């Protein structure tokens with residue numbers, strides 16, 4: 001069991017590390033997440049024309065989706081009852097757990113199968129932390145974590161819900177990659193689609209202009225696209 005003194009000294013070493021060597025953003029925020037110990041704070045993202053008061057939203061850290069967005073995703077899961085959810089960009093698996101919470105509440109389908117979420121994280125260090133967290137979670141039976149890139153990940157079956165939350169520049173490619181497997185009645189969520197962050201918003205609008213998906217831009221601090229494939233719609 002680590003003593004408080006050991007934790008404080010470890011935190012000091014970690015904080016000093018931020019100054020002494022250039023740390024990958026994900027690793028820095030991973031440490032901030034540990035130090036915050038689940039305490040929520042006001043959203044850090046600056047105001048945009050579509051979301052004027054971001055401080056009214058909450059966050060655990062700047063990588064993990066806004067708390068309200070996590071709640072929205074869990075509610076979406078209980079609303080549409082997906083059997084297969086795919087998430088790109090697990091980070092520490094917080095959003096993965098919220099998805100799993102919805103799947104747990106849904107219970108099994110008529111054929112006795114539980115819904116499941118497959119989530120990928122390509123950074124091995126971040127993946128190891130996420131895996132440790134999820135392995136110790138009562139929700140682990142609904143979750144499959146993979147240490148791979150969204151651009152390589154192979155998933156069998158029909159995807160009922162895709163949560164795209166990886167590196168912003170690859171979102172267009174990953175949505176295109178999974179699109180043929182997405183249930184025509186399914187939902188695609190693309191996070192970080194604010195007018196400030198731009199890249200994901202532009203990718204979503206481009207996919208819409210190409211006739212591939214229909215999009216709604218939700219005015220959240222970091223922006224959230226809710227979309228549906230155009231092909232096969234009844």
Ligand SMILES: C[S@@+](CC[C@H](N)C(=O)[O-])C[C@H]1O[C@@H](n2cnc3c(N)ncnc32)[C@H](O)[C@@H]1O
Pocket residue numbers: 026063064065088089090091092093094095096120121122123126148149150151165166167170
């Ligand atoms: C915004 S964070 C994800 C946050 C998480 N979904 C949540 O809300 O709790 C993005 C994560 O995606 C990972 N990542 C970036 N590009 C990726 C890719 N192509 N495939 C898989 N993971 C990726 C990063 O290492 C980072 O941990």
